[in-house]
Amino acid sequence: MVCNKDPEVAMHVPDGFLDAPTSLVTAAVAAVGIGLALKGARRELDDRTAPLAGLVATFVFATQMLNFPVAGGTSGHLMGGALAAVLVGPYTGLLCLTVVLVVQSLLFADGGITALGTNVVLMGLLTVVGGYAVFRAAQLVLPKRLSMVAPAAALGGIASVVLSAAAFVVLYAVGGVVPIPFDTLLAAMVGVHVVIGIGEAVITFLVVSSIVAVRPDLVHGARRVVAVRELETRLAVSP
Amino acid sequence: MRTVSNRTVLVVGLLVALTLAGVVSFYASGSPDGLNRVAVDLGFASAEQASAAEGGPLAGYETVGIDNGRWSGGLAGVLGCLLVLGCSWLLFGAHKRTPALARTKGE
Numbered sequence: 146m147v148c149n150k151d152p153e154v155a156m157h158v159p160d161g162f163l164d165a166p167t168s169l170v171t172a173a174v175a176a177v178g179i180g181l182a183l184k185g186a187r188r189e190l191d192d193r194t195a196p197l198a199g200l201v202a203t204f205v206f207a208t209q210m211l212n213f214p215v216a217g218g219t220s221g222h223l224m225g226g227a228l229a230a231v232l233v234g235p236y237t238g239l240l241c242l243t244v245v246l247v248v249q250s251l252l253f254a255d256g257g258i259t260a261l262g263t264n265v266v267l268m269g270l271l272t273v274v275g276g277y278a279v280f281r282a283a284q285l286v287l288p289k290r291l292s293m294v295a296p297a298a299a300l301g302g303i304a305s306v307v308l309s310a311a312a313f314v315v316l317y318a319v320g321g322v323v324p325i326p327f328d329t330l331l332a333a334m335v336g337v338h339v340v341i342g343i344g345e346a347v348i349t350f351l352v353v354s355s356i357v358a359v360r361p362d363l364v365h366g367a368r369r370v371v372a373v374r375e376l377e378t379r380l381a382v383s384p
Numbered sequence: 385m386r387t388v389s390n391r392t393v394l395v396v397g398l399l400v401a402l403t404l405a406g407v408v409s410f411y412a413s414g415s416p417d418g419l420n421r422v423a424v425d426l427g428f429a430s431a432e433q434a435s436a437a438e439g440g441p442l443a444g445y446e447t448v449g450i451d452n453g454r455w456s457g458g459l460a461g462v463l464g465c466l467l468v469l470g471c472s473w474l475l476f477g478a479h480k481r482t483p484a485l486a487r488t489k490g491e
Contacts, residue, residue: 203398211409214413240475250437252443254444313419322431323430333426
């Protein structure tokens with residue numbers, strides 16, 4: 146097959162990089178993750194958040210078209226896993242990313258079809274779980290204020306991109322078609338994705354802080370803080 | 385105290401997404417992304433195989449039959465947004481919940 150070098154095809158793993166057994170395993174892991182997410186999302190979704198989840202998926206799709214330049218003639222774009230997890234919850238967030246990745250793969254030829262499971266694992270499952278875990282950890286350390294939700298989300302954003310890049314290197318070590326030394330690939334992938342992760346952090350910060358500013362009650366990751374604030378207000382009003 | 389309704393958040397958010405995909409995407413960087421760059425530098429880019437979806441009408445974020453890059457890419461982006469919105473709207477059962485959306489307006 147001819148190597149297709151469409152510059153707009155971005156970040157997603159194409160067909161051919163990983164061998165068939167590895168792709169089958171990642172597809173199985175992706176399927177299990179989606180199954181768990183379908184169950185868990187029922188608890189996250191209600192009348193207000195279901196339409197918002199649709200909007201989050203759409204926004205992630207749109208933003209993934211916007212490659213921003215990073216050093217040395219390289220570009221990157223938002224992955225959006227941490228963003229989606231903070232806005233609508235990790236289970237729903239994974240479903241958002243899955244819808245985006247399936248549409249991109251089947252209709253836009255962005256990310257391979259045999260690599261779809263790999264992309265759901267790397268750009269969905271790991272960015273959502275890793276990004277959300279770092280977000281929650283940051284929330285525990287940072288002051289419990291609404292103004293801290295967006296910075297915590299930004300930390301989740303950069304961590305999720307680096308984690309995803311490192312996980313690709315591990316998958317490549319297992320099932321990469323062309324042999325590349327592990328250390329060399331790890332250094333190259335993590336190096337460029339730290340810079341891309343800064344972009345991820347900036348976009349995640351801007352979007353989360355915008356929604357927190359107008360409707361903090363709609364932001365899944367702000368729920369605990371909103372609850373604390375309302376309790377404090379109530380206590381202050383009626384001692 | 386709330387001044388921004390659910391509906392406003394959704395409509396403004398959707399307009400922003402459509403603008404990004406339909407207009408701003410034309411100005412996105414065309415440089416190879418992180419993974420492609422590493423694949424080229426380290427010499428495994430040649431392992432890439434064309435996706436079976438390559439012949440589709442929206443493949444590569446271009447609309448088949450439209451030569452103007454701005455319109456071709458913009459239309460593909462808008463159609464993609466609407467498709468993602470439709471799929472996720474059905475998946476999350478938002479179509480069953482929209483009456484509630486109207487009720488909580490201006491709450």
